[in-house]
Amino acid sequence: MHYPWWYVHSLTSPMLIALVATLHIFASLYAVGGGLFLAEEVGYAYKVGNKDLLTYLHSHTFFFILLTVVYGAITGVGIWWTIGLASPLATESLIHIFVFGWAMEYVFFVLEVVSAFIFFYYWGKLKPEVHTKIGWIYGISAYMSLVLITAITSFQLDIGTWTPGQSMWIAFFNPQTFPQIIARSGASLLLASLYVYLHAAFKLKNNKQLLALVETRAARWSMAGAVLVTIGGVWWLLNLPESAKASLAGASALIILTALIFAATVVVFLMLYFGSYRRPGWVNQGFAILYFIVGIAATSTGEFIREGVRKPYIIYNFVTGNNVLVSEIPKLQQTGYLNGGTWTRAFMKAHYPQVVDSSGNVDSPKLLSLPESDQLAVGRVLFQYHCNDCHSAEGFSAVAELTRGWSEDMIQTVVTHLDKAHFFMPPWCGTKEESIVLSRYLASISFHSPAGMKFSSAPPGNSKDMTASSGRREP
Amino acid sequence: MNPQDLIGPSSPLGNPAPFWFITFFKVLGFILHMIPMNVWYAGMALVAIYATFGKGHYEELAHRLAKSMPVIVAIGVNLGIVPLLFTQVSYYQFYYPAGVLIGWAWFSVIILLVIAYYGVYVYTLSVRRNVKTRLAIISAWVSSILFIVIGFLFANNFSLMTNVAGWIGIFNKTAVGGAPTGLALNTSDPTLIPRWLMMFGIAIMTTSVYIVVDAAYFRKRETTEEYRSWAGKFAFVIFNIGLVWFVATGSWYIFGALDPFTVGKLKSDGLMQVIFAATALSPGLSWLALLLGGRRHVNHRTALAAAGAQFVVISLNAVSRQWVQNTEISKYRDIAAEPVKIQWSPMILFLVLFVVGLAIVGWMISKIVEVGREEAKV
Numbered sequence: 001m002h003y004p005w006w007y008v009h010s011l012t013s014p015m016l017i018a019l020v021a022t023l024h025i026f027a028s029l030y031a032v033g034g035g036l037f038l039a040e041e042v043g044y045a046y047k048v049g050n051k052d053l054l055t056y057l058h059s060h061t062f063f064f065i066l067l068t069v070v071y072g073a074i075t076g077v078g079i080w081w082t083i084g085l086a087s088p089l090a091t092e093s094l095i096h097i098f099v100f101g102w103a104m105e106y107v108f109f110v111l112e113v114v115s116a117f118i119f120f121y122y123w124g125k126l127k128p129e130v131h132t133k134i135g136w137i138y139g140i141s142a143y144m145s146l147v148l149i150t151a152i153t154s155f156q157l158d159i160g161t162w163t164p165g166q167s168m169w170i171a172f173f174n175p176q177t178f179p180q181i182i183a184r185s186g187a188s189l190l191l192a193s194l195y196v197y198l199h200a201a202f203k204l205k206n207n208k209q210l211l212a213l214v215e216t217r218a219a220r221w222s223m224a225g226a227v228l229v230t231i232g233g234v235w236w237l238l239n240l241p242e243s244a245k246a247s248l249a250g251a252s253a254l255i256i257l258t259a260l261i262f263a264a265t266v267v268v269f270l271m272l273y274f275g276s277y278r279r280p281g282w283v284n285q286g287f288a289i290l291y292f293i294v295g296i297a298a299t300s301t302g303e304f305i306r307e308g309v310r311k312p313y314i315i316y317n318f319v320t321g322n323n324v325l326v327s328e329i330p331k332l333q334q335t336g337y338l339n340g341g342t343w344t345r346a347f348m349k350a351h352y353p354q355v356v357d358s359s360g361n362v363d364s365p366k367l368l369s370l371p372e373s374d375q376l377a378v379g380r381v382l383f384q385y386h387c388n389d390c391h392s393a394e395g396f397s398a399v400a401e402l403t404r405g406w407s408e409d410m411i412q413t414v415v416t417h418l419d420k421a422h423f424f425m426p427p428w429c430g431t432k433e434e435s436i437v438l439s440r441y442l443a444s445i446s447f448h449s450p451a452g453m454k455f456s457s458a459p460p461g462n463s464k465d466m467t468a469s470s471g472r473r474e475p
Numbered sequence: 476m477n478p479q480d481l482i483g484p485s486s487p488l489g490n491p492a493p494f495w496f497i498t499f500f501k502v503l504g505f506i507l508h509m510i511p512m513n514v515w516y517a518g519m520a521l522v523a524i525y526a527t528f529g530k531g532h533y534e535e536l537a538h539r540l541a542k543s544m545p546v547i548v549a550i551g552v553n554l555g556i557v558p559l560l561f562t563q564v565s566y567y568q569f570y571y572p573a574g575v576l577i578g579w580a581w582f583s584v585i586i587l588l589v590i591a592y593y594g595v596y597v598y599t600l601s602v603r604r605n606v607k608t609r610l611a612i613i614s615a616w617v618s619s620i621l622f623i624v625i626g627f628l629f630a631n632n633f634s635l636m637t638n639v640a641g642w643i644g645i646f647n648k649t650a651v652g653g654a655p656t657g658l659a660l661n662t663s664d665p666t667l668i669p670r671w672l673m674m675f676g677i678a679i680m681t682t683s684v685y686i687v688v689d690a691a692y693f694r695k696r697e698t699t700e701e702y703r704s705w706a707g708k709f710a711f712v713i714f715n716i717g718l719v720w721f722v723a724t725g726s727w728y729i730f731g732a733l734d735p736f737t738v739g740k741l742k743s744d745g746l747m748q749v750i751f752a753a754t755a756l757s758p759g760l761s762w763l764a765l766l767l768g769g770r771r772h773v774n775h776r777t778a779l780a781a782a783g784a785q786f787v788v789i790s791l792n793a794v795s796r797q798w799v800q801n802t803e804i805s806k807y808r809d810i811a812a813e814p815v816k817i818q819w820s821p822m823i824l825f826l827v828l829f830v831v832g833l834a835i836v837g838w839m840i841s842k843i844v845e846v847g848r849e850e851a852k853v
Contacts, residue, residue, distance in 0.1 A: 002483030003571050004646065006578045007654035016582065069549050070592045077556065078585035084563065085578050085657075088571035095563045096488040100821035103500075106556050107825070107832040113549050114836050118843055121546075125846045134839060164488055168821045327487070343646075346480040347653045360480075380652035388654065 001324050001341040003088040005385050010395025012388055013086035018307070020078045022300050026191070027072030028146075029184070029299065033192025034064050035112075035142040037221055038119075039135030044217070046128040052210050056203065061120045063199050069116055073109075087389075089323040090156075090314035097171050098152050105148040111141035146188060147181055154180040157306070158241045159316045179235035180306075186228025187299055190268070193222035194288075194295040197276075201288035212280035219276035226269035233262060233302075241316065244309035247424050254308055257301050264298050311424035320426035322389040329429050337386060337430035338362045338378075344385055352378065364431040372440075379441025382434055393445050403442055405449030405456070412439035476646070478639040482568050482807055489816035490564060496822075497565045498797065504557025506786075506793045511551030513681035513789070515544060516622055516674070517717070519595065521682065523619040526598065526612050532705045538602045539689055539698075541615070544595045552588070565810055566636065566800075573635040576645045578657020580628050587621045587628075594618030623675070630671035635661035637803035669728035676724055677792060679717025683710040684761055684785040687768055691778035700772060707773040711765045718758050725755065737802045747798055754791040760784035 006013040038061060045053040083091045095102070115138040119131065126134065154176035155162070162171040196218040204211040237258070240248070248254050275282040312321045319325060324332070332340040338348050339362045348355065348362045352374065355366040367378060387399060394400045403411055415435045419427040428435060449456040490497065518540050525537035562570050574581045594614040601611035635641060638661060645659045661667055690698055690706035698706075729751075741747055761784040768777030804810060 002568075004575045005654040006575045006657050007651050008578075009651075009656070013578070020585070066596065070545075070596065071589060073549065073552060074585060074589050074592060077552065080559075081585055082582065084571055085574050085582060088567075088575065091563070092486055092567045092571065093488060095560070095567070096486050096491060099491050099560065099564050100818055100825045102560055103557075103825045104821075104828050106553075106560065107828045109553055109556065111832055111835055113553050114839055117546050117549065118839050122843055122846060125850075126842060130842050134842070137835060137839070165816060168491075168818050325487070342481065342483040344653060346476050347650075349480065350476045377652070381654075384652045384654035 001089065001322075001328075001337070001344070001385060002092075003323075004343045005323075005388060006085055007384055007388065010392055012390065012392050012396055014389055015396055017079065017082045017086050020075060020082045022303065024072065024075035024079055025299060025303055026296055027068050028076060029188040029191045030064070030195050031068035031072045031112075032139075032142045032146045032185075033188035033190070033221065033225065034068065034195060035116075035135075035139040036189070037192050037196065037218070038064065039132065039139040041217060042135050043132040046132060050213075052207070053213065056200070056210060056214065058120075058123050059203055060196065060199055061123070064195075065116055065120055067195075069113060073113070087314055087323060089325070090319045093315060093319055093325075094152065094156075097155075097168060101148050101152055101168060101172060105145050108141040108144045108148070112138055112145065115141065143185075146184055150181045150184050151177045156313070156315050157244065157310050158239075159318060164318075175239050175241075176236065179232050179239050181232070182228050183232025183236055183302075186225040186230075186232055187302065188225070189221045190225030190229060190265075191295050191299060193218040193225065194292045196221075197283050197288040198292045201283050201285045205285065208281070211283065215276045215280045215283045219272045219280075223269055223272050223277065226265050226272070229265050230262065230269075233265075240309065243311075243423065247309040247311060248305075250424075251308070254305055258305055261298050261302055261305075264294065268294070312419070312426040320429075322386055322426055322429075324426065324429050329427060332429040333427075333431070335431075336362055336364045337382060337434055338364075340429070341385055344381060347381060348378075364433040367433045367437050370437075375437045376441050376444055379437040379439070379444075382430065382438040383441055386429060386438070399442055400445045400447050403446035406443070406446055408439050408443040411442050411446070412436060415439050415442070476643045478643065479807060481572065481639060481642055481646075483572075485813055486567070489814040491816065491818040492564070492822055493815055493817065494565060494811040494813070497561045498801075501558050501561035501565075502793050502797050504554065504561065505796075506790050508551060508554040508558060509677075509789045509793065510681065510786070511547045511554065513674075513678040514540075514547050514685045515551060515595075516626055517678035517682040518547070518685065519544065519591075519615070519619040519622050521713075522598065523612075523615040526607070526615045532702055532709070535702060536686065536706065536709070537615075540686075541595070541599045541602050543689070543693070545592075545599055548592055548595055552592075565813070566804070568808065568810075569636045569639070569804060570632075572642060573632050573661075575657060576642055576649075576655050577628075577631055577635060577659055577661065578655070580657070580660055581632055582657070584625055584628050587625050591618040591621035591625070594621070626674060627671050630667055630674070631661045633800075634664050634667045634670055637800055638664045638666075639807050665732040666728060666734075669724045669732050672724040673721060673728055676717050676721030677789065679720060680714050680758060680761060681785055681789065683714035683717060683765065684781045686710040686713070687765065687773050688778045688782050691773045691775050703773045707765070707768045707777075711768075714762060714765050718762060721758060722755075733799070734803070736806055737799060740802045740805075747795075750791065750798070751795055754788075754795045757784070757788045757791050761788055 008016065038057060042054070042057055044050075045057060080091075115134050118126075119134050119138055122134075123131070151172045151174070155171050155174045157180075158174050158176045159171065160174035162174065196214065200211055200214045200218075204214065237248075248258065271282075310316070313319065313326075314321055314323070317326055320329075328340060338344045345360070345362065349360060352362075352370065355363055355370065357363050367375065370378065383393070383399070391397045391399045391402070406414075412435055414421045415438055416428050416432070418425040430438070522537045522540050522544070525533040526541070529537050594617045597614035598611045598618070601608055635645075641661060641664050644663060645661070646655055649656045649659050686706050687710045690703045741751065761781055764777055764781035764784050768774070768781060801810075
């Protein structure tokens with residue numbers, strides 16, 4: 001609320017974070033697990049003198065660099081870019097708490113990039129032990145990036161005992177740090193193996209012997225990954241804050257997805273053990289593609305659940321989902337949301353000076369004296385800044401749908417008791433008068449109950465009387 | 476609307492390090508970022524031009540630049556993180572609103588950069604395989620154009636950051652229900668175009684120095700004496716174009732676009748006048764080094780002198796830019812006076828890791844230098 005709100009029609013701007021983050025995670029986990037895999041396997045190939053395996057690993061490294069150093073690195077920066085646009089207050093807070101954590105990650109990132117290029121471009125030119133060491137410099141640096149970033153994102157889910165002004169380390173070592181690091185470490189190893197299967201299935205289709213060797217060796221990594229995902233996942237689940245546990249318990253879809261991930265991990269482990277590890281030869285192109293898709297689906301589902309249970313916060317107990325500092329809420333409830341927001345206040349001063357007093361503050365009761373069209377316009381401003389972080393008007397998670405068939409009074413009751421009606425929503429952060437104008441706006445865009453139902457609120461004559469496409473009520 | 480009303484409150488968390496520390500790393504990071512960024516910014520344009528029209532040494536130059544470009548882009552993007560990080564620590568009240576107001580343009584940087592980077596790879600792979608396809612040449616052009624577009628978008632955001640009065644016009648034009656759509660650019664700002672073009676001038680100069688360094692140092696076995704001699708002369712010509720460009724756009728920026736407040740502050744600050752004068756004159760050092768290098772075959776000494784001089788040019792430029800940014804922002808907020816709550820142990824650990832990281836990078840570079848020496852013996 002200290003910043004202008006970026007209005008993205010139909011989608012909401014935070015959905016862009018989800019989009020970029022999902023696209024990034026596929027490459028970033030591979031960047032970690034794949035780096036460790038390459039370092040270990042190159043060392044092994046040198047040790048046993050397997051030139052064919054070295055040649056294969058060289059071609060895999062090129063594939064790895066193309067995906068992780070280009071796409072992975074830029075989408076990683078892209079997440080940062082997008083959170084600054086769509087959640088500026090939360091980003092500002094995270095940056096102030098963790099700036100040196102990010103700065104440390106930057107050091108590891110430099111090491112990653114330099115070592116990755118030397119590892120690839122000086123293949124066959126460096127002494128084997130130096131080459132292997134450079135591979136490990138990459139792998140360890142990439143892993144340290146995972147540790148640092150996971151600690152920051154886990155802080156968002158549970159700040160633990162941290163309070164503003166305390167050391168970064170208290171925030172860093174929060175209750176979620178180790179469970180999430182273990183789970184993500186496992187996911188990185190598991191996903192890396194699936195990338196190896198995918199690449200090897202095509203690259204080594206005419207060399208079954210080498211394919212079987214790669215398959216067996218990669219299976220060790222993925223089985224270790226599956227074990228870590230399970231341990232980290234269970235620990236994560238047990239360690240969740242009460243609100244997150246309640247979110248899971250209250251959303252059947254999330255429970256089913258969580259159960260599916262655990263089940264899929266166990267199944268994958270068994271398939272790998274009895275298949276690729278004990279009796280190599282399972283991996284062909286179709287199988288590798290299928291495996292890969294399952295891995296990507298499981299990873300993105302896991303990330304979705306991890307993000308989903310954080311509601312109503314972006315940073316637990318510190319910044320709410322609608323970019324309000326928790327500490328500011330009592331004041332906002334007294335003096336008004338429009339007053340508290342930097343841009344909402346400036347907007348009201350410029351456009352509705354009749355409701356602004358001599359000291360530049362919005363006089364909430366005066367909002368109700370505005371003409372109805374102006375009240376709706378102010379209600380829309382409140383919607384944009386208070387609600388649009390999670391809800392669009394008529395697109396993603398549309399309030400027009402969520403309030404379908406509700407009366408204005410019902411809407412206002414829910415608005416003023418948001419956190420009571422749904423514990424995963426932030427509390428109403430404005431005055432009573434502001435809740436009235438917001439409710440008027442919401443009522444003006446909410447849809448009728450579906451026509452044709454008994455007790456429907458749709459006007460007689462149903463669809464013909466509704467707005468052609470949406471069934472929206474006319475204000 | 477009053478511009479002062481649009482600046483949000485200070486973070487209750489305070490800055491985790493003193494303002495000078497943040498500014499130092501911001502400027503240092505920007506200097507380190509500018510070196511590779513300059514090379515891809517103007518260098519990729521040279522690649523596209525000579526990949527299409529070049530023959531002989533011109534084509535060889537395009538190939539040599541292209542072969543290094545994937546590494547240059549990766550390192551440049553990486554080094555860009557530091558100034559961006561420290562910008563968000565001290566300048567958040569200005570950086571975030573500017574980004575939101577041009578949201579879609581700023582967001583598109585990521586997509587454009589991914590496309591541009593893959594375009595670089597497509598061309599580089601064709602060079603490595605000795606096949607010049609139409610797709611490769613188109614990719615080189617696409618990358619080159621996108622890099623220039625990205626530069627324009629960066630100039631937009633960073634000029635808008637300090638042009639708080641300009642926020643109002645964009646907001647009024649694009650807001651829906653009081654929330655901007657992000658469908659705007661900072662095109663009404665008189666500093667935008669000269670600022671964008673000035674960086675391209677510096678980029679041309681830096682790229683010409685890189686061409687000399689490449690010919691003198693990198694994979695010497697791959698280049699002939701004839702190429703080295705040609706590269707020195709060619710780099711000098713290109714540098715002169717960049718120099719004229721820099722002088723013209725720099726003069727436009729300083730004398731024709733900078734706001735009177737900043738000019739007034741400059742007039743009353745003797746030290747900054749000296750630094751500004753040095754910034755304007757410093758390309759003369761690189762010019763001299765290239766002139767001397769161009770007369771003879773490019774050698775290690777002249778390449779090193781040109782690189783050192785260009786480093787000074789870039790550093791002075793970064794310092795001057797920082798002063799302008801701070802001065803423009805000082806109209807609205809004294810960001811140097813923000814509360815500070817120093818995070819000592821994370822800061823010390825970062826500095827230790829920074830030194831250790833540099834040592835490891837140094838060790839890795841020493842290993843590839845060894846390889847180079849052994850190859851030279853063979």
